[in-house]
Amino acid sequence: MISIKGLKKSFGDNQVLCGIDQEIKKGEKVVIIGASGSGKSTFLRCLNLLEQPNGGHIYFDGVDITDPKNDINKLRQKMGMVFQQFNLFPHKTVKENIMLAPVKLGLMTKAEASAKADELLARVGLSDKADAYPEQLSGGQKQRIAIVRSLAMNPEVMLFDEPTSALDPEMVGEVLELMKELANEGMTMVVVTHEMGFAREVGTRVLFMDGGLVQEEGAPQEFFSNPKHPRLKDFLAKVL
Amino acid sequence: MNFITFAKWLESAPQWIVSLPEWCSKFIYQLYQTFVIEDRWKLFLGGLEMTFIVTIGALILGVIIGMLVAIIRSSHDLSRGKPNIILRILNKICKIYITVLRGTPLMVQLLIMGFVIMVPKTNLETVFCGILTLGINSGAYVAEIARSGIMSIPAGQMEAGRSLGLNYVQTMISIILPQAFKNILPALGNELIALLKETSLVTTIALTDVTKAAQVVTSRTYDAFVPYISLAVIYLVLVMALTKLLGVLERRLRAGDQH
Numbered sequence: 001m002i003s004i005k006g007l008k009k010s011f012g013d014n015q016v017l018c019g020i021d022q023e024i025k026k027g028e029k030v031v032i033i034g035a036s037g038s039g040k041s042t043f044l045r046c047l048n049l050l051e052q053p054n055g056g057h058i059y060f061d062g063v064d065i066t067d068p069k070n071d072i073n074k075l076r077q078k079m080g081m082v083f084q085q086f087n088l089f090p091h092k093t094v095k096e097n098i099m100l101a102p103v104k105l106g107l108m109t110k111a112e113a114s115a116k117a118d119e120l121l122a123r124v125g126l127s128d129k130a131d132a133y134p135e136q137l138s139g140g141q142k143q144r145i146a147i148v149r150s151l152a153m154n155p156e157v158m159l160f161d162e163p164t165s166a167l168d169p170e171m172v173g174e175v176l177e178l179m180k181e182l183a184n185e186g187m188t189m190v191v192v193t194h195e196m197g198f199a200r201e202v203g204t205r206v207l208f209m210d211g212g213l214v215q216e217e218g219a220p221q222e223f224f225s226n227p228k229h230p231r232l233k234d235f236l237a238k239v240l
Numbered sequence: 241m242n243f244i245t246f247a248k249w250l251e252s253a254p255q256w257i258v259s260l261p262e263w264c265s266k267f268i269y270q271l272y273q274t275f276v277i278e279d280r281w282k283l284f285l286g287g288l289e290m291t292f293i294v295t296i297g298a299l300i301l302g303v304i305i306g307m308l309v310a311i312i313r314s315s316h317d318l319s320r321g322k323p324n325i326i327l328r329i330l331n332k333i334c335k336i337y338i339t340v341l342r343g344t345p346l347m348v349q350l351l352i353m354g355f356v357i358m359v360p361k362t363n364l365e366t367v368f369c370g371i372l373t374l375g376i377n378s379g380a381y382v383a384e385i386a387r388s389g390i391m392s393i394p395a396g397q398m399e400a401g402r403s404l405g406l407n408y409v410q411t412m413i414s415i416i417l418p419q420a421f422k423n424i425l426p427a428l429g430n431e432l433i434a435l436l437k438e439t440s441l442v443t444t445i446a447l448t449d450v451t452k453a454a455q456v457v458t459s460r461t462y463d464a465f466v467p468y469i470s471l472a473v474i475y476l477v478l479v480m481a482l483t484k485l486l487g488v489l490e491r492r493l494r495a496g497d498q499h
Contacts, residue, residue, distance in 0.1 A: 011320075050399055052321070077405030087400035091419050101404035104414060146400075153404060 001026045001061060001157060001188055002047060008055035009042055016042045018212035019056065024157075029189045031203035031220075033196070035235060038209040040192045044161050047190065048072075048079045061156070077105065080150030084162040086142040088134035094121070094145050095130040098152045113152070120148045124178060140171030144178055151182075158182065160191040196240060200224055208232045243460070244277070270466040280457050287453030288474070294370050294439045294449065299432060301375025306382025309334045311412060313383065314390040318398075334383070341380035347441055349373055354445030370442040378435050385427045389420035422493045429486040433479050440475075450474060 002024040009017040016039045024030055034040045045051040047058060049065060049072050058065050065075050089097050098120060099113040108116065121127045124144045134142055143163055150158060160179065164172045176198050183189060183202045193199065199206050199220055206223045208216045208231075216229040224240075227233045246269050250258060257265050275281045316323050316331035323331070341349070353373040360366040393416050401411030421428075440451040448456075454471040458464045 048403055050403065073402075073405050073407045076403055079403070081400075081403035083396060083400065085394075085396050087394075087396040089397065089400070089415055089419075091422065100414065101401075101406060104410055105405055150404070 003059040006056035007053055009053050016212055027186050029183050029202055029204045031199040032192045032207045034209035039212045040209045044159050044192050048076050078156045080155035080158040082146050082160045082163045084165050086146045090134050093131050098149050102152055139167045140174045143175045157188040162192050270463050273461045274466045283453040287450035290449040291439050295436050297371035298374035302378030302382050305379030306386050309383035310386030313387050338380045341377055346377050350444050370447050381431050385424050389424035392423050393419050425490050
């Protein structure tokens with residue numbers, strides 16, 4: 001579904017991604033872990049071109065999204081993204097947040113988008129917050145709404161950029177629970193996270209990034225019980 | 241010219257005015273002269289109309305120019321890495337525009353537009369010239385105000401919009417600008433008030449605004465006190481009304497996000 005070839009990205013003199021090759025298949029739940037500064041967030045943000053790569057190619061459903069001739073806005077409609085800081089639109093109600101993109105992009109009528117929003121809100125148990133503003137929600141609620149906002153576009157893949165890192169500890173659970181549900185329904189997911197429990201339980205493949213490269217990858221069972229790369233051993237010893 | 245001296249006027253005045261202390265009856269005489277004789281209040285009313293036309297016209301033009309320049313400037317400043325060549329050229333032009341328009345007095349700009357560049361012949365052309373000059377001038381100030389507003393919105397808002405598939409312009413219009421507008425409303429209100437007062441300078445290109453009306457009346461009555469004090473009061477009342485209106489608008493917009 002997503003094919004990454006020789007992906008490179010630098011900020012000025014700082015080489016963040018040093019040529020990454022990856023293949024993400026439909027239905028996979030790829031979890032990316034690594035120390036801060038390892039390039040994992042940059043890698044994720046390159047997948048929908050929030051960061052413009054300096055080299056390499058990314059193919060999404062066979063289309064090279066790094067080719068300027070291809071309409072990235074069209075492609076992004078199929079790639080949902082969830083941010084660490086939620087990034088809900090503070091001047092719009094919860095429901096308006098969810099309806100905005102589908103309606104503005106002409107994918108749904110207002111009535112259709114409204115029905116879809118109601119359905120999604122009911123699903124995450126936040127129907128009573130439909131007319132609230134983001135400021136009135138807790139962190140966990142905000143992040144669930146942010147996930148729902150992406151889902152309203154019926155994406156083929158969801159990218160999660162440290163979705164629980166800005167949350168109070170007691171709110172992490174509700175967000176992970178929703179992500180697990182999505183995973184069980186077969187959504188293709190790429191998740192950058194520090195939640196090792198989530199990686200172990202939900203991930204179908206775990207990547208360890210360090211120094212701008214994927215240093216080790218594997219199924220979570222093998223990955224966590226038998227790490228090979230010394231940096232990964234070191235990292236796991238610190239976080240587990 | 242229909243000029244009556246104070247003494248003559250007092251002869252035909254009603255008894256209650258004559259019986260007032262002299263400074264008081266003199267003041268009534270001056271008011272009478274300024275507003276009533278020859279229906280001079282119509283001059284003020286006509287001038288007021290012109291002031292409104294020029295203010296509103298310049299406001300609309302200024303906001304349009306200001307927004308465009310602000311979007312170009314902030315797109316340039318916020319783009320990571322080296323912005324593309326077209327954006328760099330546009331940014332340069334905008335910077336020159338802002339520097340020149342903020343660096344020269346409005347009075348001088350009016351003189352140049354009115355007597356060098358446009359040289360309007362008809363009344364309509366003069367109005368157009370006035371609106372154009374003030375609008376272009378105001379645009380330079382609005383641009384910097386709007387730019388600060390756009391840049392105050394966290395980058396995550398643009399990213400969230402783009403990640404949903406909206407393009408740059410769509411995200412700007414439905415996500416960034418509404419939030420920026422709310423943030424800059426007080427500063428924008430200041431600019432609008434300044435603009436309203438600055439329209440008094442259009443008398444230099446012979447537009448008959450409310451200031452001109454006061455000047456005309458003064459030249460006929462040989463009395464400057466009442467016309468000019470009245471003029472000041474008129475501007476003050478307008479500005480106070482405008483301030484009130486902006487306050488209401490601000491509260492309306494704030495209602496959305498703070499509970």
